[in-house]
Amino acid sequence: MTEIVLREHIPFSGPSLLRHQNKPEGYMCVSCAWAKPAKTHPLEFCENGAKATAWEVTSKRADERFFASHTLSALEKWLDHDLEEQGRLTRPMRWDFASDKYVPVSWDTAFEEIGRELKQIAPEMVDFYTSGRASLETSYMYQLFARIFGSNNLPDSSNMCHESTSVGLPESIGATVGTAVLSDFQNCDCIFYIAQNVGTSSPRMLHDLQDAVHRGVKIVTFNLLREPGLERFINPQAPSEMISGSETPISSEYYQVRNGGDIAALFGVCKALIEADDGKQGLGVSTVAGSDGEPRSESAAAVAFAAAMAAADKKHVLDHDFIKEHTAGFEEFAAAARAHTWENLERFSGLTREEMIAAARTYAASDAVLIIYGMGLTQHVMGVQNIHMVANLALLRGNIGKPGANICAVRGHSNVQGQRTVGITEKPDLVPLDKLAELYRFDPPRWEGRSTVDVCEAVRSGKSRAFVSLGGNFIRAVPDTDIMEVAWRKLRLTVQIATKLNRSHLIHGEIAYLLPCLGRLEVDQQDTGPQAVSMESSVAYFHGSRGRVKPASPHLLSEPAIIAGLAKATLTRGDVPWDQWVADYSLIRDAIETTYPETFKKFNERLFKPGGFPRPVPARERKWVTANRKANFITPPRLFPEFETTSADADVLNLATLRSNDQFNTTIYGYSDRFRGVDGTRQVIFVNGKDIERLGFEPGEIVDVTTAIDSGTVRKVQGFRIVEYNIPQGCCASYYPESNPLFPLSHHDPKAKTPSYKLLPVRLSRSNIVPVE
Structure with missing residues (x-):
């Protein structure tokens, strides 16, 4: 914080102002959309929030x-x-x-x-x-x-980030936003955290995650990269932790899903749950078709899972009462889950069968699971189907509409969700x-x-x-x-x-x-x-x-x-x-x-209510505003997108864009990403060490990156330095927006039209360009 307030020439006014950030009678942060709690911390801001504040109240002028x-x-x-x-x-x-x-x-x-x-x-x-x-x-x-x-031409930044949520969740549960509230962090006994980097995108949530861990809550993380904020946390507002260096482990299980593999990973968890439930119904150990088409029995892990669930109690693994009363489409979805082979689920997700079963075991052993996800799921050519899969997982055990069990869609900018609520949309039927x-x-x-x-x-x-x-x-x-x-x-x-x-x-x-x-x-x-x-915050509460x-x-x-x-x-x-x-x-x-x-009942009267006041979300009360008045299991038709590449796929990597801890959206505060060990430049591409060796490169080598989808137009960015990083093989990552020129306009979810910034086939080649430092 000290560095940014000095850089922006506000050494005295900056710290005083920050004391009012995200407080009930203060101002909402201009950065992320995470909620203002009713009971605040002494300093209710994060590093990026401090940067955003200093960036706005700077004494510098472009006059x-x-x-x-x-x-x-x-x-x-x-x-x-x-x-x-x-x-x-x-x-x-x-x-x-x-x-x-x-x-x-x-x-x-x-x-x-x-x-x-x-x-x-x-x-x-x-x-x-x-x-x-x-x-x-x-x-x-x-x-x-x-x-x-x-004119109804009212595009907004939501089109570029969470439109998949706005399309997918209404089809599944009849809500355009997530159903979670802040109290769910106090009432859950497990959190599934999917495709969102809390450390760079919503650091204030780390307080809620840390408190949950201290209560004994297990956090199961599915994410492309190993991100420090999802692994451990030292609370900067806890002097004892800062002095001792005592860290809170955040994720109890961490699964690195290849980008684009989320549907396969979640199908794997659902398959394990459904087949364990089949076993409890006396169906025994299920069989599936192997790669040769011949039936084979499930793994020892699957058998052990089913046996453990059977021994634990006499209830089913799935919540059949909830499924019967509240949902439609279960049988079709369950049949699809049973039919997917573990071989394919492993291939497309990048996870092992044992990892998906382990995640399912944790899920099944929990009574109230909070599912949190971000743009790692929404910015895909299959973004809407990713959201359907999140809802499917929640519905299997009734993890929606009860204390601690809900879906939390983490929005980015500070009022991007609220704008839609008051009519910023190109879709006239929503107004x-x-x-x-x-x-x-x-x-x-x-x-x-x-x-x-x-x-x-x-x-x-x-x-x-x-x-x-x-x-x-x-x-x-x-x-x-x-x-x-x-x-x-x-x-x-x-x-x-x-x-x-x-x-x-x-x-x-x-x-x-x-x-x-x-x-x-x-x-x-x-x-x-x-x-x-x-x-409006990410949890659909309104604040003044x-x-x-x-x-x-x-x-x-x-x-x-x-x-x-x-x-x-x-x-x-x-x-x-x-x-x-x-x-x-x-x-x-x-x-x-x-x-x-x-x-907005009594809007002015409730404007500065501590903690805000809630937007009505019927799904929170298990009221489903869908065509059939049910929550719907919706079965994705395939596990992974189909791409047309110009030649053999051996040299193709799947690119995901990401943010550094020194930026918010397109605002770049500086050139340091201390979480990932990058300093002085943003012209980098993160690659697995084995891929670097396989493709004939060296760490630190300068490369050009070219889109590997054959669209008739060459799209290339030049002068990127290779950084060896813990990322699944076959995947790579680089910063947004520097990589945006690579993404064709046509490369988006067909229903939501959200650009697929988290999945694009690319090739690397040696460069003659000196990178910008």
Whole structure:
């Protein structure tokens, strides 16, 4: 923490501010979406949370003098870290063609020209993007602006991370979000932790995991890499641990699943549970077809598992009462699990039969299992099916909708989940359009809008002419980065609402505006006084947030004020009290409550309730809002994706992207990843030592990485240093977003359209490029 506050020139204000982070009357962290507990720790922030706070309240400024000194063409050559390191934006800017620079402009002029341009473009050709940090109040106003304008093109960062959850969980259990609450950590007796790195993505959860371990809870981890945060934890807020170096082992079992092998791994656990249950029903030891097609008996481990379950008690391994009363599709799923051979499950998962059976044994011996997962499951070409498998595992023993037993989908950015709750979605059937029409006297568009991938395709094809971005770094976050940057310059209008400079502000349309906004940590003073905002956490609880520092510039407007300014300059219909809302955000919350009365009952009254207040999630009460009013076992049709490669597969590795501990999403705080032993560069690729030797390379050698899917286009990143790492053979990993140019737009889940950032076939070749240090 000391290093970052000194670097950002806030040695006195920074530590004082951090005492209010994630506290009931303080502000919500601008980094991850983990919940604010009712009973807080003395310091309720992690290392990355401290970095995010210091990054936002830095004393550095990217002001008009900075932009007067640099053309955008020159700034394009800067690294991501160096762009944001210039500090806070201070006033609205417009790109000037003659000088290739951003030049200052008044707010009134900006709103007037943007509005004039938008009026000349068909609504279906305008995209309104939202990053994950905009408040509920801003998000509600933004989606309303877009829909009154006539567009349902409301892509958001959720399209790039947890859309597989938003599609898969409703099909399985009728919920668009996870069912877990914080108290589940106190009530569970086992945690299955799948494909999420707590150390870099949600470090505050380590407190909950540590407390669970101290209660005797077993944590069974399935993850591609051996990550220190999932292996051990020293609590920085416990002086005795810091002095003694006493570590808490986190995972009692750790299984390294090859990327793309999660369905096979979970099928293996389910197979072991089902066949042990078959044995308890008197079916004996089951047989399966071997690789030669001949039947063979199960392993000694499977026999021992079934015998142990039989000896333990007279109950079945599975919760048949729950399955009968609450679910559909069990028999089909169970038949598929029995039919999969252990040989195939081992081949595709990267785990041994004994490992999958051991995990099943722990699962079966537990009464309340909390299943936690992250983007390691969702960012796949089979992401939705991965989520179905998580639900299938939970349903086998009724591990959903009871204390300690639920599904926790760990979201990334701080309000990415909440934005969807108040209408940021391209899917009109998820929004109460009739209610909006009644309240604001307009006819909402009913056609399905564009997701993130759809937007990229529309820009490439010329079907998109304007892009308005509420935060984020869209062009850096999307797949096919190099191709998209070329297409992006053909847009007529690009508008970026932001706090700091990033690459998306440099790759622009014919007309480009950069509109600086207040940050969440800053005092938002409006006509009725200082305002508060709200957001939704990963466990679907709503929290209030109050800014506490002086704004970076007197020329900044709040996000609601900017949305209102754009709306008033653009719209010719609708009856919305934009000015009243900007003067008093509680009126926006009243409007949200009127639109979503069951979800936001007594919104203003409960805004700062310690621990937040819950969003209704019927599946928490075993009420299934599905077509058949049941929780559904959904059987994935295959174990592993099918890829078409250009030649033999012997030299192909499956790439997964990941984050360092010195970044959050596309924000790069520095070039150190101390958890993985990397310093001074991000141009690295992590490879198993045996693969390095097999492919004829040496650790530390510089290579180029090329996509191994035959799509007719060569996609390559150059100058990456090989780092030997504990990762399964046949797999490799590199940092996001540096590897994004490798990923074709078409490489995504077919239903969720989530880019498959965690699985891509690639090849390595020797490079002549000197890596960027």
